[in-house]
Amino acid sequence: MKIVLFILLFLSFLDTSNSPSKIFVIKIDGTINPVAASYIHDSIEKAIEENAECLIIELNTPGGLLKSTRLIVSDLLSSEIPIVVYVYPSGAQAASAGVFITLASHIAAMAHGTNIGAAHPVMMSEGGAQNKKDSTDVMMEKATNDAAAFIRSIAEKRNRNVSWAEKAVRQSLSLSETEALKENVIDLIAKNLDSLIIQLDGKKVETAKGIKTINTKNANLHFIEMSIIQKILDIVSDPNVAYILLMIGIYGLIFELSNPGSILPGIVGVICLVLAFYSLHTLPINYAGLGLILFAILLFIAEIKVVSHGLLTAGGIISFVIGSLMLINTDISNDFLNISLTVIITVTILTALFFAFALGKGISAQKMKPTTGTEGMIGEVGKALSKISSDSGGQILLHGEIWFATCKGDEINEGEPVKVIARKDLNLIVEKFIENNNK
Known part of the structure; x- marks a missing residue:
């Protein structure tokens, strides 16, 4: 054996x-x-x-x-x-x-x-x-x-x-x-x-x-x-990809902060920023260039809220382009580690459009007059169902509902149109509505 x-x-x-x-x-x-x-x-x-x-x-x-x-x-x-x-x-x-x-x-x-x-x-x-x-x-x-x-x-x-x-x-x-x-x-x-x-x-x-x-x-x-x-990290290590991810991340966070509760822009923004920071960590980043890009973003935001006749936008575009060109430093390398000029120009145009239209529309929507709730009743026109004075109130018909109202200014007769100017608890404060002199 x-x-x-x-x-x-x-x-x-x-x-x-x-x-x-x-x-x-x-x-x-x-x-x-x-x-x-x-x-x-x-x-x-x-x-x-x-x-x-x-x-x-x-x-x-x-x-x-x-x-x-x-x-x-x-x-x-x-x-x-x-x-x-x-x-x-x-x-x-x-x-x-x-x-x-x-x-x-x-x-x-x-x-x-x-x-x-x-x-x-x-x-x-x-x-x-x-x-x-x-x-x-x-x-x-x-x-x-x-x-x-x-x-x-x-x-x-x-x-x-x-x-x-x-x-x-x-x-x-x-x-x-x-x-x-x-x-x-x-x-x-x-x-x-x-x-x-x-x-x-x-x-x-x-x-x-x-x-x-x-x-x-x-x-x-x-x-x-x-x-x-490794394949994913190799792709994001490309300066152009890192640059685009950085921009998407910034857009996502700005959109989330301006529209709380959107969730998706915030999640996408954070993921893109993490990947961008990894890539920038592996690349010789110039922090002066990154600072100029962030400053440009602030100028774009300021343009939406401040009337500058385009000066802030022009300054933002210049700062954005210069910052993008300076973003990557190179040591033992060549132009392959620089961000493509085509990518920089494209992202700059899209960024300007993003803040001029997308974000601008969002902020404008927030400033719109409410159409529901208490605030939505202010400025609405109804009809007096009884005589209304400043001393003794009366009833008005508004949106198919009967409300108790008091008058501010001239006395309002039954059947006359009224305009809601304020609300106090369950009582409305109205004034006589003159169609040809609509305030």
Whole structure:
């Protein structure tokens, strides 16, 4: 019996040892943000748990945030399994933050028709003195020096072209895939994923656990998708989406406060504001720009209640546009982190229309004369059913109901029209109604 068990265990071991290896693949197609950093971190952990041969990151990015880039690079440099960054498909790029991530991989590969480079930090400037370094220039120099030191350390760690890496930061140099291979920036060129896997077989790399030989022969590919939450957060991390959510949230709260009990606008407004604040938290927000947007909202509200002949609206529009343009600051990034001018103009027009019509109509409705209840009777015209004087009251017919009324002013004879001017408890105070002199 023991011999049978031993044979079964031995056969089980052989079956396990001959089982095909696993290769995990993820795709980063967009900006580098906290969601992308979380996605890569979770994928590396899953690949380690599943004892994968390697993790392939298909990369196509115009750049992203330096903080998120540092987190990704840290995960790549300390990974226990080989990380392969593959700039793919044709036409893709590894620009700005993508350069740091590609250089930090154990094996860097590019597809035909791709490029890498242009990693110079970009900062939005608000102007400076001529022939003199202002605070913006100093911060720009600090950011450049910091990024250059960062990329040098990465290139040295992975035995890649340190000189070119620094020039990519300081001079915004960019290379095609063939030039990158020649300059020792990447390790290989592959036309597609199948070609890449074939070339990876037998490659030796140094991981956090030591030398690892990649075995991709007959390997099974496992594609890891972003979770639903990550996909949602990735969408709202777009500056344009964050900007629109912020506006919807503000509209919702204003509408709820001006029409208490509406409920739905308030719920939608709070949800949109929470998502907007998450997105703005992940983006380099300029609080001066946010302040101008809020000031513009106040000007629009003031226009509804104060007669300014359009001056407050004009000021609100100017403040809104300037604030929107200033809302996002960028460090290691490009125009992809700025809010689209088309979106800004569209939202500005819709905001002006919202306050000019929608909110204006709501406030006008609140100021309308009541048509029901006690207040609704004031100003109504009825008919005297008896003689009415200021000393002794009488009865009037109003809305098909008989009311006791007293007179203010001239005595009112039976059958004459009367106008309600006030109410005291269950008694109405009326005056003679003259149709040609309707007050």
